[in-house]
Amino acid sequence: MTTLAPSSFDVRPLEQEDRDQALDVVWRAFGWGYRQDAADDVFTSRSIEADRTLVAVDGSGGDVVGTASAYSLRMTMPGGDLQPIAGVWMVTVAPTHRRRGVMTGLMRRQLADLAAGGEAVAALWATEASLYGRYGYGIASWRQPIEVDLASAAFTPHATGLAAGSAARLRLMSLSDALPYLAAVHDDVLGTRPGTLARDADRWQFLLGGGDGRPPAEIVVALGPDGPTGYAAYRVREGKPGLVPAGVVAVQEVSATDPATHARLWRYLLDLDLMSTLTCESRPVPDPLAHLLADHRRMHARLDEALWVRVVDVERALAARAFAAPVDLVLDVTDDVVPANAGRWRVVVAEAGGTATARRTDARPDLSMDVGDLGAAHLGATSLHVLALAGRVVERTPGAVAVASAAWSCSPTAHTAEIF
Ligand SMILES: CC(C)(COP(=O)(O)OP(=O)(O)OC[C@H]1O[C@@H](n2cnc3c(N)ncnc32)[C@H](O)[C@@H]1OP(=O)(O)O)[C@@H](O)C(=O)NCCC(=O)NCCS
CATH class of the missing domain: 3.40.630.30 (Gcn5-related N-acetyltransferase (GNAT))
Structure with a gap:
């Protein structure tokens, strides 16, 4: 593996011949020591989805220098329905190529792929708290x-x-x-x-x-x-x-x-x-x-x-969870990574326990928030009220925070027993 600064890198889907190098990057990045199992065995034993794995490849030497993958998981949403989510993991960059935007390249490509036809919601466990907010993930459970x-x-x-x-x-x-x-x-x-x-x-x-x-x-x-x-x-x-x-x-x-x-x-x-x-x-x-x-x-x-959640597709994500109270609010959402989410959405929940319809609108917003805050609130365990107190969610219409906070909340609180 080269230790010279790369002139550039490409992000592309993993190919069969990348497996060894990709796993070496993962093992080194997580400090797991020397890998003893053959690459194909690791892919099997860890159920790694090769067709959902991306690699970053050094433009000068062709080495794999970064990885990101996703599991096709099914998670219980507020209301009790089981929904598909992308369980993001294996986000690693070779120590020789860090702090040059490789992770950012991988995250942007992964989210673009998901937005183009994958799950409406992605979730992950983070090794460090400061990594994923910039890609629109929010802390959704504790x-x-x-x-x-x-x-x-x-x-x-x-x-x-x-x-x-x-x-x-x-x-x-x-x-x-x-x-x-x-x-x-x-x-x-x-x-x-x-x-x-x-x-x-x-x-x-x-x-x-x-x-x-x-x-x-x-x-x-x-x-x-x-x-x-x-x-x-x-x-x-x-x-x-x-x-x-x-x-x-x-x-x-x-x-x-x-x-x-x-x-x-x-x-x-x-x-x-x-x-x-x-x-x-x-x-x-x-x-x-x-x-x-x-x-x-x-x-x-x-x-x-615990889990960080990313709303990849506002319309589909809000239609796939239940809300505790009726809502008719306009949300103004910012999203720097998935442009299709950005803008004003009229969110309507007809009755307690129902799902939401989200439609584009030009109406005056009741609440402004980043997509990361929508992700944080998605499982009902991070309160929109608390996000508003932290200045992240901004109330444009008096009372809107209280209405939204009650609707998005859920009991019992979200919990995921296993780290993936
Ligand atoms: C975390 C890791 C993937 C970052 O990869 P990278 O290619 O160096 O990251 P990038 O250069 O794309 O940096 C993206 C941003 O995150 C910041 N960042 C990167 N690593 C960081 C860290 N460890 N702590 C705080 N901020 C970090 C960068 O400063 C940059 O900020 P900016 O967008 O404001 O410019 C890499 O250091 C790694 O493999 N670490 C060990 C494995 C790991 O923890 N993976 C995460 C699994 S959840």
């Missing part, structure tokens, strides 16, 4: 990493009774045995919370079976009289030998179809022997676990951003 001191993790009397009253029997299972149960529980919860992603067998394998480089997860399934009602996936780390237990329970996810199973699974995780600390990287905000614990202050939490 998560909290938590750490619970297990010496003080008693439940409230109510939660104790709830967990004890669960009819579910807990069984530890291998991933292959658990898979039908996990899928059944996931199907049940999928439509109940925006941000939840549909999963196929490969995705379960990747997330819980060690596909992502972590050891396979322990899986405990809650079996009720009529079938599975929940599961938890976690890993335990032995503590250093000492006088008191010092192990760590790292919870990956807990999913349940009823409150009693939910309480029962948490009690199980909090009671594992030889452990002193329970962690989880991504809990919803707010987290019902805080209301099970007698002393919620023992659950140390930090607010963190």
